[in-house]
Amino acid sequence: MYIQINNTTTFVPTNFAIANMKIEDLIKSNTELPLAKKTMLNMMFTQNCSLEGFNEILKSFDLSLEQFNVLRILKGQKGNPANMSLIQERMIAKTSNTTRLVDKLLLKELCTREVCPDNRRKIEVSITEKGVKLLAEINPKVEHYENKWVEKLSVDELNTLNTLLEKLRS
Numbered sequence: 675m676y677i678q679i680n681n682t683t684t685f686v687p688t689n690f691a692i693a694n695m696k697i698e699d700l701i702k703s704n705t706e707l708p709l710a711k712k713t714m715l716n717m718m719f720t721q722n723c724s725l726e727g728f729n730e731i732l733k734s735f736d737l738s739l740e741q742f743n744v745l746r747i748l749k750g751q752k753g754n755p756a757n758m759s760l761i762q763e764r765m766i767a768k769t770s771n772t773t774r775l776v777d778k779l780l781l782k783e784l785c786t787r788e789v790c791p792d793n794r795r796k797i798e799v800s801i802t803e804k805g806v807k808l809l810a811e812i813n814p815k816v817e818h819y820e821n822k823w824v825e826k827l828s829v830d831e832l833n834t835l836n837t838l839l840e841k842l843r844s
Contacts, residue, residue, distance in 0.1 A: 724823055731815050735808060740770045741779055745809055748785055748801035755788070755798035784808060 697716045698707055707715065725739065732742050747764045748756055762772045776799055779785040784805035790796035801809075824832055 727819050727823065728816070731812070731819060735812055736782070737808075737812075738775075740765070740767055740775050741784075742812070743767070743770075744772070744775050744779060745784060745801060745805050748799060749806060749809055751800070753800075755790075755800045757790070757796050757798060761799065779805070 697703075697712055697719060698705075700719060701715065728739055728742075732739060737745075743766055744761060747761050750764075758772050758776070761776070762768070762770075765772065776785060776787060780787055784802055786800050786802055788798050788800075790798050827835065
């Protein structure tokens with residue numbers, strides 16, 4: 675589905691046939707799945723569906739989801755540099771190669787990297803003005819997508835879902 679955001683047409687993947695299907699139907703299982711397996715498959719499938727939309731939005735800006743995550747971490751520093759360790763610990767995908775991600779952002783002039791004057795072994799990374807402007811352009815599209823993604827759930831359902839997901843991770 676294509677939607678209009680700030681005079682820009684953006685693709686938002688929605689597959690109505692998938693929207694109301696049970697996970698067993700989606701994976702074409704002929705047997706009822708054990709509840710734990712069904713839950714895990716539902717979470718993984720839902721994650722993949724949600725990521726498709728994020729990736730589609732970011733693709734038009736030549737960014738990966740991980741690069742976008744790094745930019746948001748750097749912007750959250752409010753003008754202060756971040757070291758590689760701080761970026762890594764705040765990443766959503768902990769397995770990301772932070773050095774490689776920063777290198778790609780450097781090539782796009784979205785961040786800077788400097789050796790810390792107090793500790794020459796420490797690298798400090800900061801977002802550039804170009805990076806801040808890019809985030810300002812992307813964020814409304816991402817927020818719109820996030821809101822569209824959860825619009826079928828009530829506030830109480832969203833709070834319950836977040837509580838349950840946090841409980842699963844604890």
